[in-house]
Amino acid sequence: MENKEAKSNVRVRFAPSPTGYLHTGGARTALFNWLFARKHNGTFILRIEDTDEKRSTHENTQAILDSLRWLGLDWDEGPEVGGDFAPYFQSERKGLHLKYADRLWRDGHAYYCDCEPLGEEREERSEVENEYSAENDYTGGTRGQYGIKTPATQVKAESYQGVFKRCKCIERTMSEQLKLLAVGKAVALKLKVEPGEEISFTDIIRGEMVFKTEDIGDQVLVKRTGSPTYNFACVVDDATMEITHVIRGEDHLSNTPKQILIYKKLGLTPPAFAHLPLILGMDRARLSKRHGATSVSAYREIGILPEAMVNFLLLIGWNPKDEREEFTRDEMIANFDLTGIQKAAGVFNLEKLFWFNGRYIRTLSDEEYLKRIYEYVPAEWKKAQREDYIAEVLLLFKDRVTHLSEIEELAWWFFRAPNENDFKKEAWLEIMNGEQVETVLKVIPARLKAIKNWEKTEIENVIRKYANEKELKLKDVVQPLRVAITGDKFSPGFFELAEIIGSAEIAKRAEFARELLKKKDFVV
RNA sequence: GGCCCUAUCGUCUAGUGGUCUAGGACGCAGCCCUCUCAAGGCUGAAACACGGGUUCGACUCCCGUUAGGGCUACCA
Numbered sequence: 001m002e003n004k005e006a007k008s009n010v011r012v013r014f015a016p017s018p019t020g021y022l023h024t025g026g027a028r029t030a031l032f033n034w035l036f037a038r039k040h041n042g043t044f045i046l047r048i049e050d051t052d053e054k055r056s057t058h059e060n061t062q063a064i065l066d067s068l069r070w071l072g073l074d075w076d077e078g079p080e081v082g083g084d085f086a087p088y089f090q091s092e093r094k095g096l097h098l099k100y101a102d103r104l105w106r107d108g109h110a111y112y113c114d115c116e117p118l119g120e121e122r123e124e125r126s127e128v129e130n131e132y133s134a135e136n137d138y139t140g141g142t143r144g145q146y147g148i149k150t151p152a153t154q155v156k157a158e159s160y161q162g163v164f165k166r167c168k169c170i171e172r173t174m175s176e177q178l179k180l181l182a183v184g185k186a187v188a189l190k191l192k193v194e195p196g197e198e199i200s201f202t203d204i205i206r207g208e209m210v211f212k213t214e215d216i217g218d219q220v221l222v223k224r225t226g227s228p229t230y231n232f233a234c235v236v237d238d239a240t241m242e243i244t245h246v247i248r249g250e251d252h253l254s255n256t257p258k259q260i261l262i263y264k265k266l267g268l269t270p271p272a273f274a275h276l277p278l279i280l281g282m283d284r285a286r287l288s289k290r291h292g293a294t295s296v297s298a299y300r301e302i303g304i305l306p307e308a309m310v311n312f313l314l315l316i317g318w319n320p321k322d323e324r325e326e327f328t329r330d331e332m333i334a335n336f337d338l339t340g341i342q343k344a345a346g347v348f349n350l351e352k353l354f355w356f357n358g359r360y361i362r363t364l365s366d367e368e369y370l371k372r373i374y375e376y377v378p379a380e381w382k383k384a385q386r387e388d389y390i391a392e393v394l395l396l397f398k399d400r401v402t403h404l405s406e407i408e409e410l411a412w413w414f415f416r417a418p419n420e421n422d423f424k425k426e427a428w429l430e431i432m433n434g435e436q437v438e439t440v441l442k443v444i445p446a447r448l449k450a451i452k453n454w455e456k457t458e459i460e461n462v463i464r465k466y467a468n469e470k471e472l473k474l475k476d477v478v479q480p481l482r483v484a485i486t487g488d489k490f491s492p493g494f495f496e497l498a499e500i501i502g503s504a505e506i507a508k509r510a511e512f513a514r515e516l517l518k519k520k521d522f523v524v
Numbered sequence: 525g526g527c528c529c530u531a532u533c534g535u536c537u538a539g540u541g542g543u544c545u546a547g548g549a550c551g552c553a554g555c556c557c558u559c560u561c562a563a564g565g566c567u568g569a570a571a572c573a574c575g576g577g578u579u580c581g582a583c584u585c586c587c588g589u590u591a592g593g594g595c596u597a598c599c600a
Contacts, residue, residue, distance in 0.1 A: 476559095
């Protein structure tokens, strides 16, 4: 790392809200920000947007930090590392937000409003919508421009008709507004957004974007609770943290003109924007709980390697323009480019994640593999067997596991003999009915017992010799043994597993299988 | 409903007016290897949403339709 280049002025941020674990979509956003910062020798900032006091928790914050660290996305400024632009928790920046809010009010760009908020009955919203569209036809449009006295639902129905959103509170003079405050009325601060203007910006990924102010309407800057809204806090924070590029999900695309409006009224220059396509579930709906695991920590738990996770996430929406698919961290940084990013949303493909994971597992050294998989080894195994036995078992599955936690269902029989319920029905029915089966299960264990130098080549010699003697195909000898030992007709190589499991255990299990064979009433 | 974004194999994608009988990867099928399963190697099936333009020529440019997604909160 000699010859380190000087930091550029590129400053990007990842700004999760700690209302849940780190989502795969969020992880990808973080990754792209991180790559962009590293690529340009810039600064990657982590800001926690914890202004939703009801849903933000310390545990979630910690979980997000953990996940980011696990993915290897280190931040240059933010929680636990500090920085010149602290604090990095949005809740601690409230004073700053309010200072800017006051400036907007004093400059006449904002006004206090004491209307009832509309957002309370969010749950009923879809029902309300249906009711309205079914029973009423709002073709007229202009029924009362001011939502102040009308029921919330009605205002909403009207706003669907494209009526410019503004209440009559804007008519109050500043001293009237002051009076409102003086009597302790609950008020929100709203940004004046004049209709008839166009807000345009160039999205790095999508190109020229144009929005009309009449589609936006007056925006709440500070809620009646005294807390800044997301769009406002976000602008103040991005501006004061001197963020140069805002790289975020496409779900923020329509927030951008609102935020640009705030930058303008504040006399600030907006940063560059890049809106990443969203990640969808296999049904093309936005990725959510019902699609199964969505949090990064869930993938960590089942034994996805962070390298695989990152590589997989990288390729949803980005590609190097050639046919490479597997990248080291340095290669990603060297090749990453925001302008090549896909515009359409991508579907999360678990199969491919598993494939990547398998590939990365196989490139691990044996030592590294053992180290990583060891934490997924069930406690009973560790109690039952010595560490070198466990290690041998684990190595046997190195190119068979798609995710580390899979080891339990793959290798359990190394630690416990199959009982009668463990035998796979299909395996038993298909393999254990040959004429030679009984004899094989009797003779082979006896011959194996005689081996002095217990190792796989010797085991193989003995079994091959027997097959030749009896003019049997090797598989006709091996398969019954495999079923007897493992309970299934699929397993790692028999000679290898035999070497590990030992002749005594083989004899024991073969004998048990013979007994089951004899039992007329045994059904698998 | 309004505003906005998007549209190549099932999925992730290459493709920037002729090189496309559309390339790669996952998955799938087959073959090889082989004691089974994996891993690995090889082969194969599989796509330009639809309709109009523009052009000598459209996957590539424009318009519309359709479909999917986002926003439309005093959530973030």
